[in-house]
Amino acid sequence: MFRILLVCMGNICRSPLAASVMHAHIARRQLSHAVEVDSAGTYAGHQGEKADGRAIKLALARGYPQIERERARRVQDEDFERFDLILAMDADNLENLRFKCPPEQQHKLHLFLEYAEIEDRREVPDPYYGNAQGFEVVLGLCEQGSEGVLKRVAAALV
Numbered sequence: 001m002f003r004i005l006l007v008c009m010g011n012i013c014r015s016p017l018a019a020s021v022m023h024a025h026i027a028r029r030q031l032s033h034a035v036e037v038d039s040a041g042t043y044a045g046h047q048g049e050k051a052d053g054r055a056i057k058l059a060l061a062r063g064y065p066q067i068e069r070e071r072a073r074r075v076q077d078e079d080f081e082r083f084d085l086i087l088a089m090d091a092d093n094l095e096n097l098r099f100k101c102p103p104e105q106q107h108k109l110h111l112f113l114e115y116a117e118i119e120d121r122r123e124v125p126d127p128y129y130g131n132a133q134g135f136e137v138v139l140g141l142c143e144q145g146s147e148g149v150l151k152r153v154a155a156a157l158v
Contacts, residue, residue, distance in 0.1 A: 002153055004037045005083040006112065007075060007093055011041030013135070014089040014124050016051040016070035018112065018142040020059050023066040025146045034157055035150070038083075042096040044074035052128065054135045062139065080105040087112040087149065090123040113141065116148025 004022070008014035019039040026035050049072045050056065059067035079086070080101045086108045088094035097109050113121050124141050127134030 002035050002157060003083045003085070004035065004149070004153070005075070005079055005086045006037065006039045006089070007042060007086060007097060008039075008089040008124075009041055009043045009093055009126065010046045010128070011039055011043075011070075011072040011074070012046045012049055012052045013055050013126065013128050014138055014142070015039035015041065016067055016072075017055050017059060017064075017135075017139055018087075018089070018124070018146060019070060020064040020066040021139070021142045022146040022150065024064050025150050029150060029154065031150065031154060031157075035153060039070060040073050040075040040079065042075055042093050042100075046072040047074060048072060052135075054127075054132055055138075058132070058135050058139055075100065080108070084108065085110070085115070085149075085153070087115055090126070112145050112149070115152070116145040117152070118144060118148060 006015040006018045016039050019037050022037045026032055051067050051070045056067050087110055089112050094111055127138045
């Protein structure tokens with residue numbers, strides 16, 4: 001089983017949206033037997049909470065019901081061993097992960113959009129303090145990014 005962890009700051013906006021999208025894309029590609037995805041945050045302030053209501057509403061409207069099962073959690077030390085690929089939504093969270101990650105696991109850390117080979121953007125912006133349009137942008141990036149990530153992962157699994 002290949003395990004992917006998607007990471008943002010609070011684990012209530014970007015990473016649960018990305019995980020929900022990726023769950024749907026994994027199922028569509030019939031990779032559920034081979035790829036597992038989870039999400040977490042570098043900040044524990046929302047521990048146990050559901051995703052942001054705006055993220056839930058948008059994800060459900062676009063056909064990503066997994067969002068309702070997502071609960072915020074903080075990245076744990078054991079995540080660096082457990083997951084094969086750890087993708088941060090932005091450079092700040094990538095830096096936080098690098099600080100906490102053991103040297104022998106550093107190779108697993110990447111930016112979500114760079115790993116997905118999206119050339120015109122490096123980071124998924126945080127929509128938390130914005131409006132619904134910001135969540136639309138994030139969901140679009142998550143859809144595009146998930147396809148890119150799974151394309152690379154599927155190729156590596158062959």
